[in-house]
Amino acid sequence: VILTVTLNAALDVSYGVDEVHPGQSHRVRTVHQRAGGKGINVARILHAMRHDVLATGLAGGAAGAALRADLAVAGIPESLEPIAGESRRTVSVVSRATGQATLFNEPGPPVTDEEWARLRERVGRLAAGAAVVVLSGSLPPGVPDDAYAHLVRSARAAGAATVVDADGDALRAALDAAPDVVKPNTAELAAASGVADPWGAVEWLRDHGAAAVVATSGADGLIARAATGSWRGWLAMDLVAVNPTGAGDACVAALATGLADRRSWPDMLADAVGWSAASVLSGVAGEVDREELARIGSSVRVEVLDGARLDR
């Protein structure tokens, strides 16, 4: 089983409106809500791809209850730690005229020391039954910056591999615990390392502890470096991206599956490219269309890079 950890789980609310005009009043035509947060989205994708998954993290209040109810309806197993605070909502206002989404992200709920301690205990316990632990997304107030370092060590002690998808301080602090894979996008890569050149930044993250780095760059695909080599992966066809927001989570889901199934790096990266591409073709963030995946599979490219080509 793959365990996903979402410390800042959210209730993702989507409003359909005609068009967004700042300063005006809008009639919301449709309301949809769904469990969200990066780790929850990874769990949703793994569940859709028929991989055993268990979602943990922190959830509380009315929004927490609604997101748990949504996971139950979707059939996604969860073992979320209850908190007294109210889980955040994200409101995505989608214009019917343009398809454009305007997002409003609430701050995360306050987390007490006791709640954070109980979550650590829970992850340690659940990791004992997991092949891979995925740590995704932002940290709510009250959870320390080195949260992911704690959880990576705890997962390793339990015998599980780890994938970290975080940014800023949370990503930098996680490196201390030597996670198996970190997956920043290129903006997060540059921000965390302070190094503008992507390959230089990848090396900086490895120097600071990451065993492997997979850096995604939207439609340009991804670059990866592990102890055994370096690769570049991309899709050799043009896609009309319907919803690019879930691509990173699909990539993480593919990497977690690859680690769990002990696949080779090129195979794992091919899945990462394919799942990400299939995800952006879906109208709903965090979903991978299996038919699309089969259709685009033959256009996935993974190139093995030798030392001389690392500077390209």
Next chain:
Amino acid sequence: VILTVTLNAALDVSYGVDEVHPGQSHRVRTVHQRAGGKGINVARILHAMRHDVLATGLAGGAAGAALRADLAVAGIPESLEPIAGESRRTVSVVSRATGQATLFNEPGPPVTDEEWARLRERVGRLAAGAAVVVLSGSLPPGVPDDAYAHLVRSARAAGAATVVDADGDALRAALDAAPDVVKPNTAELAAASGVADPWGAVEWLRDHGAAAVVATSGADGLIARAATGSWRGWLAMDLVAVNPTGAGDACVAALATGLADRRSWPDMLADAVGWSAASVLSGVAGEVDREELARIGSSVRVEVLDGARLDR
């Protein structure tokens, strides 16, 4: 006691952001939520003005529970009818840079025939102890257009006077039951009557059943006609309106108090002008600042109109 009926009660959520940019992602800095809907706002003002009030209406789901909890904290007595549906939320995104508010109003919850029947029964019962029943705001799906006509008749049978603040079909249908006062704004007045001239439109509403009409026109004040005369009321000073959205509810609260206390029309209209003005000076919709009210009281003007001046 004044009974306020809010069929489409809401949880009003306010997001503080730096600035609103359509198509972009916004970090919400502050989140506030409060019980809302026009009738609830009238109840809040009456409570602040130390008048006995009871809030009824329909409320359900997590938003319904949150709005009831807010009323309890505010000390506003309520007797809301529970429904299975989820009460609507309104999201007001306030830009810190400009103070500008961008509103997103969810549609109301579905209401079953049984729930609507139970609400009618509840209003009939509560109206027996009320001097005035206030019927304010939109109708949620499932509640018939002639809802306010039903409730006006039921209030009258119980011996209570009625104030209706509605628009469109709900307002037109209410006229059949001859409410004591209807309070449209000038846009609602023209839309409901199909008559562009305000005094002509007021006459149309009276011809169709309203005993009295008070039509508000923002900073221009109000015009009113009852069986005993016609009046114009306004504030003879310039105000810096902080939040104009609650002015209509403050006006309705003043009219309800006037009916309950059997005040003269000029006195009642003077309060309506004063309370509305004090409300726009408050940063929070549906609040009347008693100190501001005392300060601006001497600038309230109510003019008795004779027949010849009705066409001015």
